[in-house]
Amino acid sequence: TRSTRPQRMLKAVQKKATKGDPESVISAIDYFCKHSEWAMNVGDEKGSILDSVVTEVNPSTVLELGTYCGYSTVRIARLLSPGTKFITLEFNPANVTIARQIIAYAGLQDKVTVVEGSSGDLIPQMKERFGITTFDFIFLDHWKDRYLPDIKLFEECGLLRKGSVLLADNVICPGAPEYLEYVRNSPRYESRYYPAHLEYTKVEDGLEKSVFLE
Ligand SMILES: O=c1[nH]cnc2c(O)cc(-c3ccc(F)cc3)cc12
Ligand SMILES: [Mg+2]
Numbered sequence: 580t581r582s583t584r585p586q587r588m589l590k591a592v593q594k595k596a597t598k599g600d601p602e603s604v605i606s607a608i609d610y611f612c613k614h615s616e617w618a619m620n621v622g623d624e625k626g627s628i629l630d631s632v633v634t635e636v637n638p639s640t641v642l643e644l645g646t647y648c649g650y651s652t653v654r655i656a657r658l659l660s661p662g663t664k665f666i667t668l669e670f671n672p673a674n675v676t677i678a679r680q681i682i683a684y685a686g687l688q689d690k691v692t693v694v695e696g697s698s699g700d701l702i703p704q705m706k707e708r709f710g711i712t713t714f715d716f717i718f719l720d721h722w723k724d725r726y727l728p729d730i731k732l733f734e735e736c737g738l739l740r741k742g743s744v745l746l747a748d749n750v751i752c753p754g755a756p757e758y759l760e761y762v763r764n765s766p767r768y769e770s771r772y773y774p775a776h777l778e779y780t781k782v783e784d785g786l787e788k789s790v791f792l793e
Contacts (some may be wrong), residue, residue, distance in 0.1 A: 584616055585648045585677040591615065592681055599686035601657040608650050608681075612779045620650035621720060621748055622778025628786050629718065629746065633658045636744050638715035642705070643667035644698050644729065645721030649678035649685075651748075655718065656682070656690040665691040666709055668701050668721070698725055702732045713740040719747040719758075726758035734767075743791040752777045752784040762789040 582590075588611055595607040609623050621629060633641075633655055641659065646652055646669035656665055669675045675695045682688055692709070694701060698721060705711045717733070719726050726747055733739050750759055750772070762770045768789040777784040 583673065584618055585674060587611075587616065588618060588648050589677050589680055592684055596684065598684055601653050601685040601687060604653055604681065604685040605650065608648070609779075617779055619647060620778055621654070625748065625773075625775045625778060625784070625786055626651065626654050628773045628775060629654055630658060632744065632746050632786075632788060633716065636716045638744075639663055640711055640714045641665040641716045641718075642711075642714045643718045643720065644725070645669065645719070646678045646693055647674055647720075649681040649693075651718060651720060652678065652682055652691055652693070653685045653687060656687040657685070659690060663690070664709070664711065666694060666705070666711075667691055668694050668696060668698050670695070670697045670721075698729050699732065702729060702738070703736055705736065705738060711738065714738055714743055715740075717743070717745045719745060720749070723749060723753050723755040723758070726755045727761055730758065730761065739791040741791065741793060745789045745791070747787045747789070748784075749777075750785060750787045752782055759787060762787065767792050 591611040592604055592607045596603040608620055612618050646667040652667050672695055675693055679693050762768045770789040773786040775785050776782055
């Protein structure tokens with residue numbers, strides 16, 4: 580039967596990238612998406628903004644919502660200091676399988692834990708299952724309709740501390756208007772928009788960075 584797009588992306592990585600070299604894995608995926616098949620990785624333009632925010636925060640604890648094939652997981656993991664606790668959540672088991680192989684190909688399997696399940700179920704388990712007190716950095720890149728309920732869940736579960744940074748992809752396309760309204764109007768967050776484009780296209784999109792204040 581026909582392969583899936585994530586399977587073809589993994590093949591492209593195994594064919595084009597150098598094992599143990601995260602930069603070559605990132606380049607191989609971007610090349611595949613520009614020249615073969617579009618896929619919903621954060622991409623190189625927004626990825627560079629992600630890189631700069633991760634570098635600025637230099638987090639000790641990181642959560643990514645929405646692993647997909649592991650592209651942004653590799654981008655983040657390659658920048659982290661040794662000993663950083665990095666967890667990424669993915670609800671689609673087929674994506675988990677591909678992501679684990681792409682992350683391992685980059686040589687970053689010891690830097691991150693890929694957890695299968697839904698954010699709504701797993702966020703309340705972060706403390707007990709993974710020994711997390713609070714997250715320094717959170718990348719939201721799963722499903723636009725979960726951004727607002729999940730940020731409220733972070734607050735309710737006491738997973739944010741003064742200065743915690745949340746970075747959300749796709750706030751314009753596909754769009755997360757209720758999330759934007761919340762973080763931009765809540766006195767508990769300082770929010771900033773980074774304009775860019777939908778990965779591998781000229782369509783407007785961007786990242787919203789929100790710092791928890793209390
Ligand atoms: O569903 C998504 N999750 C996470 N990131 C996404 C992302 O970066 C882009 C898109 C997307 C954007 C336009 C389109 F025509 C079809 C899909 C979806 C997701
Ligand atoms: Mg995205």
